[in-house]
Amino acid sequence: MLIANGITKSYDDLQILKGINLEITEGEIVSIVGSSGAGKTTLLQILGTLDDPDGGRVLMNGVNPFELSANKLSEFRNTQIGFIFQFHQLLPEFTAVENIALPALIKGMNLKDAKAEGMKLLGLLGLENRAEHKPSQLSGGEQQRIAVARSLINRPAVIFADEPSGNLDSQNSSELHQLFFNLRDELKQTFVIVTHNNELADMTDRKLVMRDGLIID
Secondary structure (H helix, E strand, O other): OOOEEEEEEEEOEEEEEEEEEEOOOOOOOEEEEEOOOOOHHHHHHOOOOOOOOOOOEEEEOOHHHOOOOHHHHHHHHHHEEEOEEEEOOOOOOOOHHHHHHHHHHHHHHOHHHHHHHHHHHHHHHHOOHHHHOOOHOOOHHHHHHHHHHHHOOOOOEEEEEEEEOOOOOOHHHHHHHHHHHHHHHHHEEEEEEOOOHHHHHHHEEEEEEEEEOEEOO
């Protein structure tokens, strides 16, 4: 489903990625671990089409997104890829269901249907009663689950998560980690997760260890 071959990336004279090869199948939960500076986030940004590789090729369901026009790439990113960040990145002026609905609205869905889809996801996550709350009225764990719902609304091929529990306490972290596996079981959702959390990394189907710009294990 997701294939990367020979991915390289440098910033000025500093080579960050030195030839990354990986393959991820549908419904798999894969963690990427390693010390700071190993290249984990750079790799995630390239796989998520947020940054271009200097060399190599990325294929997602047979499509090389870096061969698409700018408009087609934006459309591809919105419909095929979901993102979860360490800090939820919710828009403070919008309610929970409005935040969830945004990617569907960008896709072209009308507001009524987008909010209806958002409510379904809130129900799946047990947060229906928080639909009209703004981010400032939600706990940290609730905010991050809203971010998960937002990443799911367009039913993407893969969700990339960068330190998704890095800003949560241990209880909320454990609940978030279990949520990923519930979503995999219920929706066959694929996740690629960069994390320093050993508990989460050890739960995943595969743990890829990076060092000095390479996957070593």
